[in-house]
Amino acid sequence: MNEQAIREVINALNDLAIPYVAVGSISSNVHGIARLTNDADFVLQLAPGQLTTLAARLGPGYRLDPQGGFESVTFTTKYVFEVVGSEFKFEIFVLSDDPHDQERFRRRISGNVLGLTAWVPTPEDVVIQKLRWYRIARRRKDWDDVEGVLLVQGDKLDWAHIETWCDRHGSREHLNRLRESIAGSGS
Amino acid sequence: MSDRQRPGDELLWDKVRQARRMSFEDKFLAGPRLFDLACRLMRDGIRMQHPDADEAEVERLLRERLAIQRRLEARRS
Numbered sequence: 537m538n539e540q541a542i543r544e545v546i547n548a549l550n551d552l553a554i555p556y557v558a559v560g561s562i563s564s565n566v567h568g569i570a571r572l573t574n575d576a577d578f579v580l581q582l583a584p585g586q587l588t589t590l591a592a593r594l595g596p597g598y599r600l601d602p603q604g605g606f607e608s609v610t611f612t613t614k615y616v617f618e619v620v621g622s623e624f625k626f627e628i629f630v631l632s633d634d635p636h637d638q639e640r641f642r643r644r645i646s647g648n649v650l651g652l653t654a655w656v657p658t659p660e661d662v663v664i665q666k667l668r669w670y671r672i673a674r675r676r677k678d679w680d681d682v683e684g685v686l687l688v689q690g691d692k693l694d695w696a697h698i699e700t701w702c703d704r705h706g707s708r709e710h711l712n713r714l715r716e717s718i719a720g721s722g723s
Numbered sequence: 724m725s726d727r728q729r730p731g732d733e734l735l736w737d738k739v740r741q742a743r744r745m746s747f748e749d750k751f752l753a754g755p756r757l758f759d760l761a762c763r764l765m766r767d768g769i770r771m772q773h774p775d776a777d778e779a780e781v782e783r784l785l786r787e788r789l790a791i792q793r794r795l796e797a798r799r800s
Binding site for chain 2: 537538539541542558561562565566567568569570571572573574576623624647648649650654656677684687688
């Protein structure tokens with residue numbers, strides 16, 4: 537059921553030509569170690585009126601929570617689409633002017649999901665963003681997600697890019713601690 | 724530090740190796756699929772505990788359990 541919802545949402549975004557990137561746990565699952573998630577987070581580059589168009593395109597199987605608003609951890613505007621008859625939901629974040637939000641969006645990469653093109657951030661940008669959230673909110677799952685990405689990606693990461701943004705976000709100390717904790721443990 | 728110096732490392736490295744073998748599509752869908760499976764298992768458990776519950780009651784109890792799980796997760800964070 538959730539798989540069908542993912543397909544419908546990606547299909548709607550592609551059909552409406554709304555540029556997007558799947559973030560949150562979906563992106564860390566793509567680049568790291570998968571964990572269960574009861575929501576799918578997407579950052580959308582929305583033109584005026586497109587949220588309403590998207591809601592209409594998705595139809596009665598989705599309920600748009602009218603209480604959309606500013607989100608304190610990510611510093612962006614968030615809307616929630618609940619999948620009717622399921623506990624699964626989609627969290628829609630509006631692409632902000634934040635420099636890294638913009639950079640992550642610009643560098644996004646695509647893959648094939650259920651015959652559709654789906655967009656996710658690069659592994660480096662998943663690390664940067666999740667460490668930024670960890671610094672602010674101290675959520676254990678963000679730390680674990682980053683550890684998973686570092687372990688799975690091994691030596692393939694662009695460390696200069698990660699370090700530059702972690703310095704800007706004040707999260708370099710956390711990055712260093714994670715790197716030390718996994719150093720030499722690889723296989 | 725060797726693999727074995729960290730608790731649970733063998734299991735962790737199994738997960739790392741498995742993740743490296745998975746396709747983009749499987750990794751993209753893994754979280755929602757796991758949630759779907761978890762809900763199905765919870766519904767089965769609820770039906771075993773409450774054999775007289777109708778489907779609406781099963782769904783209500785499922786939502787209740789998920790809310791407890793979310794509170795526990797928030798407390799652990």
